[in-house]
Amino acid sequence: MELKAKADHRTLTLQLRGELDHHAAKRLVREIDLVVEREVPQQLVLDFSAVSFMDSSGIAVVMRAQRRMQELGGSATVIEVPPQARRVLHTAGIDRWVKIK
Amino acid sequence: MERENYIALQFPSCSVNEGFARIAVAGFAAQLDPTLEELGDIKTAVSEAVTNAIVHAYPEEIGRISIKAKRSGDVLEIKIQDWGQGIADIAQAKQPLFTTGGEERSGMGFTIMESFMDEMRVRSRPGKGTTVVLRKRIMPRMGKK
Numbered sequence: 046m047e048l049k050a051k052a053d054h055r056t057l058t059l060q061l062r063g064e065l066d067h068h069a070a071k072r073l074v075r076e077i078d079l080v081v082e083r084e085v086p087q088q089l090v091l092d093f094s095a096v097s098f099m100d101s102s103g104i105a106v107v108m109r110a111q112r113r114m115q116e117l118g119g120s121a122t123v124i125e126v127p128p129q130a131r132r133v134l135h136t137a138g139i140d141r142w143v144k145i146k
Numbered sequence: 147m148e149r150e151n152y153i154a155l156q157f158p159s160c161s162v163n164e165g166f167a168r169i170a171v172a173g174f175a176a177q178l179d180p181t182l183e184e185l186g187d188i189k190t191a192v193s194e195a196v197t198n199a200i201v202h203a204y205p206e207e208i209g210r211i212s213i214k215a216k217r218s219g220d221v222l223e224i225k226i227q228d229w230g231q232g233i234a235d236i237a238q239a240k241q242p243l244f245t246t247g248g249e250e251r252s253g254m255g256f257t258i259m260e261s262f263m264d265e266m267r268v269r270s271r272p273g274k275g276t277t278v279v280l281r282k283r284i285m286p287r288m289g290k291k
Contacts, residue, residue, distance in 0.1 A: 100197065
């Protein structure tokens with residue numbers, strides 16, 4: 046799993062590429078924490094367009110990102126979610142807590 | 147085309163094997179001619195079961211995980227077994243959002259297995275291990291959406 050960060054004003058966009066499972070999530074949460082700490086954004090956008098597979102580990106990653114952003118007084122949005130990952134997020138009812146576009 | 151078939155595989159509980167496990171089962175399931183959505187459901191359910199074994203069955207050690215996948219007609223059955231810690235309270239473990247796995251887990255593994263497959267059965271004995279059996283009927287293509 047690769048992470049590409051792009052900061053624009055107070056919006057930080059993170060593009061995730063590859064398979065988001067428990068193996069990948071262990072490193073990914075640390076990387077997201079680090080870049081969020083560095084950029085201190087108002088808005089965090091998680092771009093899932095290149096996520097080729099996601100299991101419930103992705104739910105934990107999104108929820109943690111949202112919690113971190115709320116601590117900073119901001120919020121997280123998930124965009125461009127492919128059908129398989131969308132089904133996992135939907136089953137978890139995660140759209141009650143995080144905006145999914 | 148063979149209507150009855152099976153595979154059996156074993157691997158150590160290293161997280162790098164999560165990807166291998168779901169790809170192997172998806173490769174086996176391909177002979178049932180599943181849709182992309184069905185294949186995604188199977189991969190996701192296998193990933194959840196294997197991750198549970200890695201995180202919860204063997205929290206402090208590397209143990210053995212076994213997967214048996216069987217095809218009987220249109221039905222795919224996947225048995226994921228470990229010989230680890232076992233689950234004391236299966237009903238509690240199945241509750242959405244319940245987890246003992248800390249912040250990197252979501253507590254949605256069993257919920258996803260249950261919703262993505264037609265049937266899920268869990269047998270477990272503390273100290274002996276856990277077996278999860280997942281079943282899904284792959285509808286023949288005719289009349290598929």
